[in-house]
Amino acid sequence: MQDTSLTGLFVSLTDRIGLNYEFLATGYEAQIWRDGFVTTLYLIAFLIPVSLIFGLLFAACLTSGKTWLSAPVRAFVEITRNTPTLVQLMFSFLVLNTFVSNLVGGAQNNPLSPFFWVVAVVGLHIAALHAEAIRAGIEAVPASTIEAARGIGFNQWQILRFVEVPLAFRASLPSIVNNLINLVKLTTVGNAIAVSEITYASIMVWTQRDNVVSLMIVILLFFSLINLIVARVGLWVERKLAVPGYGL
Amino acid sequence: MTTASLSISSGSNRILRNGGFLALPLIILVWSLADPTLGREVLQWIPYLASGFMMNIVIAVLAMALGTLVGTIFGILQLVPYRLVRYPVIGYVQLFRNAPHLVLIFATTYIFPFEIVIFGNYLPFPDWVKAVIGLAIPASAYIAEITRGAILSIPTTQWEAGKGLGFSRNQSLRWIILPQCLRRSLPPWMNVAASITMGTALASLVGVHELLHAATDASTAVRRMDFTIIAYIVVMAAFFLLCYPISRLTRRLEARFKAA
Numbered sequence: 001m002q003d004t005s006l007t008g009l010f011v012s013l014t015d016r017i018g019l020n021y022e023f024l025a026t027g028y029e030a031q032i033w034r035d036g037f038v039t040t041l042y043l044i045a046f047l048i049p050v051s052l053i054f055g056l057l058f059a060a061c062l063t064s065g066k067t068w069l070s071a072p073v074r075a076f077v078e079i080t081r082n083t084p085t086l087v088q089l090m091f092s093f094l095v096l097n098t099f100v101s102n103l104v105g106g107a108q109n110n111p112l113s114p115f116f117w118v119v120a121v122v123g124l125h126i127a128a129l130h131a132e133a134i135r136a137g138i139e140a141v142p143a144s145t146i147e148a149a150r151g152i153g154f155n156q157w158q159i160l161r162f163v164e165v166p167l168a169f170r171a172s173l174p175s176i177v178n179n180l181i182n183l184v185k186l187t188t189v190g191n192a193i194a195v196s197e198i199t200y201a202s203i204m205v206w207t208q209r210d211n212v213v214s215l216m217i218v219i220l221l222f223f224s225l226i227n228l229i230v231a232r233v234g235l236w237v238e239r240k241l242a243v244p245g246y247g248l
Numbered sequence: 249m250t251t252a253s254l255s256i257s258s259g260s261n262r263i264l265r266n267g268g269f270l271a272l273p274l275i276i277l278v279w280s281l282a283d284p285t286l287g288r289e290v291l292q293w294i295p296y297l298a299s300g301f302m303m304n305i306v307i308a309v310l311a312m313a314l315g316t317l318v319g320t321i322f323g324i325l326q327l328v329p330y331r332l333v334r335y336p337v338i339g340y341v342q343l344f345r346n347a348p349h350l351v352l353i354f355a356t357t358y359i360f361p362f363e364i365v366i367f368g369n370y371l372p373f374p375d376w377v378k379a380v381i382g383l384a385i386p387a388s389a390y391i392a393e394i395t396r397g398a399i400l401s402i403p404t405t406q407w408e409a410g411k412g413l414g415f416s417r418n419q420s421l422r423w424i425i426l427p428q429c430l431r432r433s434l435p436p437w438m439n440v441a442a443s444i445t446m447g448t449a450l451a452s453l454v455g456v457h458e459l460l461h462a463a464t465d466a467s468t469a470v471r472r473m474d475f476t477i478i479a480y481i482v483v484m485a486a487f488f489l490l491c492y493p494i495s496r497l498t499r500r501l502e503a504r505f506k507a508a
Binding site for chain 2: 075078079081082083084085086087088090091094095152181184185186187188189191192199203206212213216220223224227228233
């Protein structure tokens, strides 16, 4: 009961300064909008680990020194970085998804949802950017450190796991946080294939209510808040992991 | 031995890189030749797709021009000693730097009217102009940060030397500081340009007739699976051919400036 009265108070207060949030008092549209925020948060929560895992994998391939491993990944990274994510998403959804549908015999059997395709495409896109950042970090690890590790009997994998990645991760953390902020912003392309994230949900509301400005203010503040949190967490991790006397 | 293998791998990398640049157009060419009926369709639709791509380029160029102008001014304003000016500008930059491009394109498309009245004349306000403004906003926010960073990276002694030579603060900025900023901010500016160029594809979602929109039109008109695939490969190839040289050049400039 108190919740509704608070909503009512908010609606009447914002109405006085010319903003229209009347839909919050209705059940259906408010529900769509809330779900939009939740879906965006879900996308972000799925995408961050996916992009980091694949970014690390790509970076390992790029620095492996084996051409059959690094060349395909290099090609993928360059194509992903230099074509719009929206085009990749449309291509994946309209072409690859249709292939999968045909393979399993009809769209009704297709287990891959639009949500999956957004996570896959945006995740791999950001993973490509992470890979470049981590690769630069790995190349910045001093050769003498690696020689020392080899000298005490580490094999190639151990050097990567215990020497290169921990140091490279620290060096590339600022770029990674930057990429994660891009990731948060890229979740909105899900709109194109009807994933009901926040922009899609907002379109549903504002076509009925014609209150674009009111919704836009909330969306912009929402993304600013998420990106502020991502940047702050990144800074915290950076401080936490800082090695005294190494790097900047 | 290490140097030899390194130079070999960098040599093969160069071949891969330059060959990779043409890989997408080659796929299109080979596939079109292998299946003449498909090739004829592609040939028929290429002018339509090209007209869409022209729109992308126009939007990107105008958005970058507007964004650079506003962004440079805002970058300078972020450093003025008056709080009343500085804080709103910092707020603008932070808000729009963190906002998704798509949200800003939606904002400008749905908030601005479809026509404007100037002295009783009705001027149409087409969607693509709104997309230009929608992309110029984040561009200006990024460029404001780039400009601010570049100005701050110039040693204070330069300002002092300017003062010593009798330059006022504004004159120092104009004749001593900004020319040096130009060089430092070129690589990040090119990154923004590439990102905005790719952002123009988002305009298709608000109905602007650009390349992605044209490709969707074409594939719904032809209704052939292989044509749909090749149409999207054409879209990717077009953006790739435009953005890849920019990003290569950016990386080369970055490396050269770092060495200098």
